[in-house]
Amino acid sequence: MNEHLQAAKAEPLFNPLSPDFIRNPYPFYERLRTLDPMHQTPLGPYVASRHAEASLVLRDKRFGKDYEDRTVRRYGPKIMEEPVFRSMGHWMLQQDPPDHMRLRGLVVKAFTARRVEDMRPRIQQIVDETLDRIIPQGRMDLIEDFAFRLPVTIICDMLGIPEEHRERFYTNARADGRLLDPVPLSPAEIKAANEGNLAAQGYFQELFELRRRNPGDDLTTQLVQAEEDGSKLTNEELTANIILLFGAGHETTVNLIGNGILALYRNPDQLALLRAKPDLMTNAIEEFLRYDSSVQMTGRTALEDIEDLGGKRIPKGESVLCLLGSANHDPAVYPDRPARLDITRPNVKPLSFGGGIHFCLGAQLARIEAEIAIATLLRRLPNLRLDNVENPEWRPTFVLRGLKSLPASW
């Protein structure tokens, strides 16, 4: 064992909210994969850091979400009285079959490859309008002013949120990132999350009324009609899944764009290559997803005793945290210097969108948004400079990995 790993042994192996981890989780993942690839944390859950186990757990029917049981284990029985946890329990993301398919089936058509391809001109228009407004200013915050606007506008379009309601989402939509982290929320964080959730519920009930009176060609109208039909979904499920779609639709994509641009500026050879050969963009997006994923983890619960997973026995009811960001850097799958950004890397198949029945609904949409956003930015701002490439400010969340801000000028 080398000295670096030996010294690191004194530290907790998995401490995902520590400032060093947030700044750069990848050396910590390497330690986990080397020292204890199916590490059991003091709180109980196991941490799968290798690609083999993380990817298997996502696809294996012996694992499921078991949301309520998992949440009660973590927080105690009273947690299900908290509105935000009750609401999350209705997300399709937290459901097991058959409810999962019932809910996913109601929206899946809006995300087919064909439907998403048809959105290209609208995506290009939003990016161009954003840059038209910003370019004369000479500087911007790449996150707030650029990366954030596109996915929020697109998900507002898809949900049929009227233009005049949107301004509130451009400023105030990013408060609840901690909810997905495996480290329990403090009472103050739960209170804030409840308040955010109640405000969102209030707004969306208003939108449902509007779309009942005034149907449109959008996902909200579709789901409101399914609810009126009676047997397809309840009002609580309707509200919760609209909130999920709204959050999942932008929280993740803003960070794919932000983390991707930062990765390019930290690797000037790759930036120069992409500027010279814009055709590499499709592969570059896969490499950005692999290199610094905007979703770092998801979890499953063992629905039965698992005798052997990577050498460990997982008792029924215990959770496995699948470290997608670590799996994406596993040398068993990426033998050629996985810690290096290489936009020409062959066979990049990041685990960033998950796998199995919960595979990300918005994967193709996110790829196209990022492709158009980054390509247009590089083309229209050939002199773009980032103020702080070395030590930018990260958001203090683990599962959703992204920058708080990224000041830039030209």
Ligand code: HEM
């Ligand atoms: C870079 C961008 C994105 C990343 C990295 C990402 C990642 C993920 C991951 C890892 C999962 C699976 C979680 C699990 O297995 O437990 C997931 C599910 C999901 N994603 Fe995404 N996502 C992205 C963008 C989007 C977008 C743009 C939308 C919608 C407009 C979206 C909607 C969803 C939904 C609804 C689910 C739940 C699917 C289900 O449970 O069947 N995502 N996403």
